[in-house]
Amino acid sequence: xxxxxxxxxxxxxxxxxxxxxxxxxxxxxxxxxxxxxxxxxxxxxxxxxxxxxxxxxxxxxxxxxxxxxxxxxxxxxxxxxxxxxxxxxxxxxxxxxxxxxxxxxxxxxxxxxxxxxxxxxxxxxxxxxxxxxxxxxxxxxxxxxxxxxxxxxxxxxxxxxxxxxxxxxxxxxxxxxxxxxxxxxxxxxxxxxxxxxxxxxxxxxxxxxxxxxxxxxxxxxxxxxxxxxxxxxxxxxxxxxxxxxxxxxxxxxxxxxxxxxxxxxxxxxxxxxxxxxxxxxxxxxxxxxxxxxxxxxx
Numbered sequence: 001x002x003x004x005x006x007x008x009x010x011x012x013x014x015x016x017x018x019x020x021x022x023x024x025x026x027x028x029x030x031x032x033x034x035x036x037x038x039x040x041x042x043x044x045x046x047x048x049x050x051x052x053x054x055x056x057x058x059x060x061x062x063x064x065x066x067x068x069x070x071x072x073x074x075x076x077x078x079x080x081x082x083x084x085x086x087x088x089x090x091x092x093x094x095x096x097x098x099x100x101x102x103x104x105x106x107x108x109x110x111x112x113x114x115x116x117x118x119x120x121x122x123x124x125x126x127x128x129x130x131x132x133x134x135x136x137x138x139x140x141x142x143x144x145x146x147x148x149x150x151x152x153x154x155x156x157x158x159x160x161x162x163x164x165x166x167x168x169x170x171x172x173x174x175x176x177x178x179x180x181x182x183x184x185x186x187x188x189x190x191x192x193x194x195x196x197x198x199x200x201x202x203x204x205x206x207x208x209x210x211x212x213x214x215x216x217x218x219x220x221x222x223x224x225x226x227x228x229x230x231x232x233x234x235x236x237x238x239x240x241x242x243x244x245x246x247x248x249x250x251x252x253x254x255x256x257x258x259x260x261x262x263x264x265x266x267x268x269x270x271x272x273x274x275x276x277x278x279x280x281x282x283x284x285x286x287x288x289x290x291x292x293x294x295x296x297x298x
Contacts, residue, residue, distance in 0.1 A: 005261040013253020014152035018207035019230030020245040022200030028240035038227025039110035044072035044205025045218040076205025084197040114220035125212040238291025
């Protein structure tokens with residue numbers, strides 16, 4: 001039972017980790033929580049379903065889904081950049097509360113736009129292929145879980161290598177450390193911030209597509225709960241820490257699955273457990289498990 005829930009938790013946690021990376025990258029650069037990120041996640045799900053429905057009669061279902069994932073990646077990334085340019089950049093010199101309110105307003109706008117112009121009901125996400133089940137050491141894992149874990153792992157490793165091994169990644173880290181000094185050193189800060197939104201939005205969009213195929217349905221408000229849990233994962237790992245967001249998502253997913261499987265009526269308590277973790281982390285270790293406390297300079 002425990003090993004089975006660990007597998008389920010890693011699958012769920014990989015989705016949380018992909019969403020959490022969007023939160024933590026934006027916070028690391030701008031010290032702002034982009035609460036519209038959950039609607040970017042929702043947008044990715046709808047875009048992937050739209051592309052799949054248009055192409056499934058022309059190409060094989062799996063290929064249509066992969067093209068839908070690519071479309072979700074690009075459209076969600078573009079949407080995140082548009083939001084940064086229109087809703088956040090003009091407010092960058094305002095108090096921290098102002099862009100936070102703007103982010104909440106954008107979130108409500110996007111959610112209601114999907115409600116009015118797409119559907120107010122859940123849309124079924126078709127099963128793309130026959131799901132095969134495998135037994136590994138008494139643990140059952142299916143081909144869909146393998147697909148989700150593989151895509152999430154490739155994206156997370158790719159992001160880690162990009163941020164730590166490329167010139168653009170160095171520019172992102174320099175901007176996160178000190179934007180003013182980075183600008184004096186010739187780094188185009190506005191472009192780097194836009195790139196950060198691009199990457200975070202792209203990962204959120206792919207997570208939306210994977211979430212749709214995993215649960216079999218999508219809805220206009222589907223981003224709210226996963227978004228809050230992904231934010232919890234980012235705080236758990238250390239907000240602003242990319243590796244911490246990855247580990248925080250995996251840890252949160254495993255804890256939720258263990259609670260759902262081992263505690264009586266655990267499926268009803270898993271959300272309580274997730275938010276209890278958030279409260280405890282904020283109370284006793286606000287810098288997160290993998291973050292570090294940095295004293296303010298006066």
